[in-house]
Amino acid sequence: QKEVEQNSGPLSVPEGAIASLNCTYSDRGSQSFFWYRQYSGKSPELIMFIYSNGDKEDGRFTAQLNKASQYVSLLIRDSQPSDSATYLCAVNSSGGFQKLVFGTGTRLLVSP
Amino acid sequence: ETGVTQTPRHLVMGMTNKKSLKCEQHLGHNAMYWYKQSAKKPLELMFVYNFKEQTENNSVPSRFSPECPNSSHLFLHLHTLQPEDSALYLCASSQVGLAGGPNIQETQYFGPGTRLLVL
Numbered sequence: 001q002k003e004v005e006q007n008s009g010p011l012s013v014p015e016g017a018i019a020s021l022n023c024t025y026s027d028r029g030s031q032s033f034f035w036y037r038q039y040s041g042k043s044p045e046l047i048m049f050i051y052s053n054g055d056k057e058d059g060r061f062t063a064q065l066n067k068a069s070q071y072v073s074l075l076i077r078d079s080q081p082s083d084s085a086t087y088l089c090a091v092n093s094s095g096g097f098q099k100l101v102f103g104t105g106t107r108l109l110v111s112p
Numbered sequence: 113e114t115g116v117t118q119t120p121r122h123l124v125m126g127m128t129n130k131k132s133l134k135c136e137q138h139l140g141h142n143a144m145y146w147y148k149q150s151a152k153k154p155l156e157l158m159f160v161y162n163f164k165e166q167t168e169n170n171s172v173p174s175r176f177s178p179e180c181p182n183s184s185h186l187f188l189h190l191h192t193l194q195p196e197d198s199a200l201y202l203c204a205s206s207q208v209g210l211a212g213g214p215n216i217q218e219t220q221y222f223g224p225g226t227r228l229l230v231l
Contacts, residue, residue: 044155044222046219088154098143098160098167100220104154
């Protein structure tokens with residue numbers, strides 16, 4: 001069973017701090033890695049996409065990928081209360097790039 | 113309408129009922145998906161359709177029957193469901209490239225979901 005593991009949290013950070021969200025995956029053949037944000041009662045929305053080792057930055061968000069360690073992370077700089085949500089890590093399966101395997105998500109709480 | 117829309121947004125049904133969920137994408141994509149999201153569980157892929165053809169059935173029970181009449185519309189027909197089928201059902205769409213492989217354009221975009229309660 002291909003798995004994606006995330007700490008369920010909640011991860012609590014004060015406003016303005018850096019939030020670090022981590023994800024590990026078991027399928028070594030995975031090529032694409034996604035971070036989605038899901039507010040309570042809402043559907044997931046894409047935050048970041050990465051498929052090369054290293055860092056990818058987009059505004060306050062940085063995704064980090066280490067395929068050797070099968071590890072992907074999301075850093076949120078200058079965290080805002082509006083960032084409070086569940087962050088889902090998704091990894092494409094080696095059995096097909098359209099088959100995304102999701103983690104259970106990490107709940108982030110940013111306090112004012 | 114923009115993005116991916118789903119109707120109804122909420123549905124309560126008995127175990128003997130038959131109902132259908134509808135999804136429509138306005139993004140010009142050629143692939144559509146059904147996912148199930150249960151409490152405390154990760155999103156589970158149910159079905160994948162590419163160019164109206166089903167390419168993935170993730171061992172979904174036959175009481176869930178998908179239908180994709182064209183690349184913009186996707187249905188999920190429900191019959192004789194069980195209480196454990198209560199969940200958020202999400203539709204997604206993406207643009208699949210001819211070459212395959214990782215591509216930002218192949219990102220899946222989700223609809224708002226249908227919250228289903230089976231009594």
